[in-house]
Amino acid sequence: MSDTPIDISHDQHAVRRQKLAEMRTAGVDPFRANFATTHFSGDAIKLHVDGQDNAVTVSVAGRLVVIRDMGKSQFVKILDQQGQVQLYVKKDVVGDAAYAAFKKLDLGDILGAKGTLFKTKTGEVTVRVESFTLVSKALRPLPEKWHGLSDAEQVYRQRYLDLIVNAESRARLLMRSRVVSHIRRFLEAQSFVEVETPVLENTAGGAAARPFVTHHNALDVDFFLRIATELRLKRLLVGGFDRVFEIGRIFRNEGVSRRHNPEFTMLEVYQAYSDYRGMMTLIRDLLTSLVREVIKPADGSLKIKHAGSGQDIDFGGEWREVRYKDLIIAATGEAGWFALPKADKVAKAEALGLSIHPTWEEFEITNEIFSKKIEPTLIEPTFVTHLPKELCPLAKLNAEDPTVLDVFELTIGGMEVAPAYSEQNDPDAQRAMFEAQAGEEQQNIDQDFLLALEHGMPPAGGMGVGIDRLCILLTGAESIRDVILFPQLRPGGGAS
RNA sequence: GGGCUGGUAGCUCAAUGGUAGAGCAGUUGCCUUUUAAGCAAUUGGUUCCGGGUUCGAAUCCCGGCCGGCCCA
Incomplete structure (x- = not known):
């Protein structure tokens, strides 16, 4: 010594x-x-x-x-x-x-x-x-005081450090909390009641996505983590909860990217005796009040800069309303697009630079054009209406044209922010749609939901709002990871 | 899953295949209204991990781990 x-x-x-x-x-x-x-x-x-x-x-x-x-x-x-x-x-x-x-x-x-x-x-x-x-006492030193913490991996894995030293991160993530809080107050002021429905489900319905599977030991059964809250909330419409909403964590066992986290937050709202037109009013009022009261743009306008294009998104103007069909016709230059033979659709889509999977049906080819070539160009708030009937099995068909649906998809900043439907309340039509969709896998049909519909569900408008994507838009974030406190990363690596 | 790209001091970043450096932070002094405070001195490295090529590798090659971007 x-x-x-x-x-x-x-x-x-x-x-x-x-x-x-x-x-x-x-x-x-x-x-x-x-x-x-x-x-x-x-x-x-x-x-x-x-x-x-x-x-x-x-x-x-x-x-x-x-x-x-x-x-x-x-x-x-x-x-x-x-x-x-x-x-x-x-x-x-x-x-x-x-x-x-x-x-x-x-x-x-x-x-x-x-x-x-x-x-x-x-x-x-x-x-x-x-x-x-x-x-x-702090036993570990803080990151650098001027540049903060910029290593993306450490920002996500040790978010607490990011929150301490990066003021923009702290502001952005606090803003998310204010956004969610505002949504609650807004809906409650209109007599909507907030409910909580199960995360563990026997069937993963209400959307098309691969679910996570888990196991309940005492019951010795597998459960799915929910991929949507829709079918539970509609049961509440049957039960007489006329205006309900849930701000719920949704789980989808799919890729992780700038726009996707395996668990994310979805607002779903259902209003009895309303329809998709009523949902238009609701979402426009909700989003404009969010911008006005929570985001509060410095110039007093209702404009937010879109991070991707640098273009302004004006929530205060007239919100464009356009039919799906018209967008497709404009994008392809084919007035008779929907009557074209499949081979011609494939050729045209490929000419637009898309790769078309050979097993795709015609509506899938068309929708590929919509999601790749049209949606990214819709920066200002745009209601896309009259979607083809194949796209939303839980919506009502349009009375005048039964090949399309009484629905809209609200697209802002090139992203789908809120789909809304006039909800299907005909149990027979709903069953037929489920059976066609399930094909060989009829056991995946949520029979209890169909039973509930047979008891009578009031006509209703319903809407889903991806809270994470909404926060990306409102805060000008580049990635979903920037609006989620603890985004999913591969385990390991990181801090020791 | 594929392509491109990155991992160097606690943090932010440098470094033609030839002695691994700087700023901040730390340490030791000075300074009783500072604003990235200032001044002086100074410590600190498994260059992500494992192989290979080479007289010599942070640097080139192969594999792995963990990110980022784009695509699926």
Whole structure:
């Protein structure tokens, strides 16, 4: 053993561990059970009245994110849920011993402080600290203060670090919470009731997607994680819940990409005695109020910049309404598109640069053109109506033209944001549609849902809104991962 | 699943096949209204992992792991 201690000055974790040990030896608790605050940072700052320095006392707490040490005084900043507030710590105010302890604090430590509000000569409202407490010691250093954390993998795997050092991430993810909260208040104000329906299902219905399968041990049966909430919510219409909604986690066992997370959040709304036209009004009112009251564009307009194209999306203008058929005709230049023989459709689609799977049916070829060539160009809010009947087995057929549906797909920013239907409430028509769709796999038909329809479901409008995609749009995010707190990544890798 | 691309200090990034560096953070000093505070000095590396080529590999090749973008 040597008399000289090992030099740990290069190892920030070791340095902090040593400080921790010294505190414990001195009888100081580095991880306190509580700290009494009076205000969040932003609320505290608002209390200051110009020209009345040191008139208001506050107690605040947060993570130490900036330290500017000037010898016998320091300016530091702490971060809480509302943002940052600056603290001014003076040796001759707090006393020599406390000041020495303050100098031992590290960036990342969680600190509580009590003091009075004043305005510095550069105009920043600041807490003149009279007393302070280390609330929780941080044993690991924070990422770089200026560039923040930019390694995408670490941003997602250690989101807590991203939230501490990247203000845009914190703002964007808080915005998501406000969006969801606004949706709840908006719908409740119109007498919709929020319900919760099962995630574990015997049949995965209401959409076309591959489900996750899990196993219930006590019952010894497999369950599917739901791929939609539609069939449960419609049972509630039968039960007399006339206006229901669920903001629910949906699971689809499919690819992971910039636009897809295996679990995502869907709003589904059902309104008895309404129809798809009623849903148009509902979604337009909902989205414009969201932009106006939650996003609050700086210029006072209802315009949001589309991240992909840089184009403005104006929620305040007239929302375009266009028939699916007309979009297809315009995109292909074929007035008689729907009457073309399949071979001609394939040739034309391939000429447009699409690859067509040989087993596809004609409506699938047409829809490939819609989703690849048309949808991405629909940047401003657009209701696409009169979709072909093959596309939505749960919707009512149009009375005048039974080859199309009483539905719309609302497309904004080139993405499908909200499909809505006049809901099918004829049990026989619904059964026929299910049986045709299921083909060989009749056991996948949700018989209890059909039984419920036979008891009588009121006519209704229904709509699904992908909350994640909506948040991508509203926040100008580039990827679904940027609006999900903990997006799915392959296990392993990452932090150790 | 396929194509392209990336992984270097705690973080953000450099480094013609030839001694692995900088800024921030850390450490030691100075500084009682700072704003990426400033000044001086200074520590810190399994270059993602495993093979290979080479006198010599962060760099070239092969395989793997984990990301990103595009496509399916």
